[in-house]
Amino acid sequence: MQSSSNLFPVALISAERRGDLSEDVYRLKPGNSPDGSVELAVTRLGMADGGPVRGVPVVLLHGSFSNRRFWFSPKGLGLGAFLARAGFDVWIPEMRGHGLSQRNQAYRNNRVADYARYDLPAIAAFVREQSGQVPHWIGHSLGGITLAAALGGQYLGEPAVASVAFFGTQVSRTYWPLKIPPVEWSGRFILKRFAQLSGSRLKRGPEDEPIGLALESLRWYGLFGRFGEKDKDWWAGLAEVQVPVLAVSAAGDDQDPTWACRKLFDQLGSAHKQFVCLGPEQGFSERFGHVEMLVSKNARTEVWPLVARWLAEPLSPLLTQESKRALAV
Template sequence: MSAQLGVKSSSGLFPAVLKEAELKGDYVEDVYLLKPGNSMDRAAEFAVTRLSAPGKRKVGLPPLVMLHGLYRNRQQWIAGGQGLAMALINEGYDVWLPELREHGSSPLRSQVHATEPQDIVECDLPAAAMFIREQTGAPAIWIGVDVGSLAALFTLQSGILSSQMISGLVSLGGPCDKEAISLGKRIASVGLRARMLQERAGDEPERRDWINYWRKRFGLLSYWRGRPVESLKLFLSQPRQVMHIFAPEHFAAKLSRWRNLNSVTIHLLADERNDYASAREWLGRAGCVDQLMPGLRLSIEQLSSQSER
């Protein structure tokens, strides 16, 4: 059962409309459309969904914010009722699912600005954090995969998100997972290949051209991916652990650059398979959610208790 509402929320921060409220079996999905007006494109809007399971919500648990990967949307966490977000709301957590600009329920726009990646980090994520903090009354723990983890990491590192807004970060797979940002496949999936073909009068672009086009459009993301240790300057100055990484055990080599950072805890999970190309492929495997939940629950408790000290 779905309702198209268009009702303004109680937010006193910026325009925030409850766009849709839907009862799906035993859980409720409320989709808010936020228009913070704090970026170069002041008309830009993006969606934030709140998931709840009536009767299962537990008082005292921290809110959880889950950031999807590149060119995905909130369905990555729902997965037809079998995803990680569903397991978490059934445990009593308050779960929020932002969707990056142009993703999922976030509106498409006629123009895309070159500053989009930077705007996501410096404008959209802080706005989402403020809205969720206002609605819940507590700092959230953020959970992300590939670019979602990366964006949250840089927003935290820059100091834009304070401990009043975020009490810790969980990355599923490394925040710098190369395979999760494969060039041609991801670009083609959003129609950029068609645009390049049009610009080049129908000539098929070579791989070098793909890379140059990618860097032009998502240059900041490429910069982040290449300098993960530099991005943790703020973490290194903090005594508490602020990031937990979960990954299958054969990702150990990929995560080696994070191993000696005092502010990072790595959890490698045993798995019969050893051929996952990316964290998103691992997350899509049957049984992955059940494998994740015990350690994830403990990490959330630890990050939450640290933020209360």
């Protein structure tokens, strides 16, 4: 079969109509990482009867224990579907071993470092090739962490990024027991006995996560840990980021609290950045939770329009007095 890309082998594996939406799924095989078996599924959402002209591209990165269904359901619900109907060209990758992305040979060793160094640049190149435009990026939770790592490590830059939005994203929450070396060593010894963490058993989501992610996190949060790799300090690199940035926390999020999300926001060097906390203090109807900030009835009416407005004008203030009054109604 002829490749759908001039960059690397790409196959269109599914083309479906979902009501008023079109759902095209591509399988990318970039061949740019040490594990040559890596294949990535990327879904493109658009209007089924919208014609060949597409809007501004937006890449949505799901969090841990999740897949593309976080952003849109088979019934056409979700932020991804909302943005497609608003005229955006929506792209939804699934990380290695998630959703339609098959598990690679070295699945158990997958890390954020691999996603950031190899997978996101390949996705960015493919989206730019197909759309002819520089995409905006939105990451939730681990998707946001991966995006921060790619930016801080300078694997992604302005040629591939028009703006970035982080939802429920932080790397500064302290787990004090992990600062005690014997505790970290014991945790590492136990975790190495497993290949993955089960999302269903842990009641965290429909997908599993490779144990490599957990081991990587232990290193970040250990006594002398840092957000980065041996040869790359991602945290320091975030100070060099200059693209427009939106960071969003949820007032009721105990997993990624506002203070920690704010610390990541403050580290970013962009001169054009905005921070929003989804809670009554900033005019929202409730104290949103970690998932509810993007997947809930109130998110549909209060948060999704905010995202669309940000994508249309990332340099304009989101929460003006007028918008706060509108949210309060």
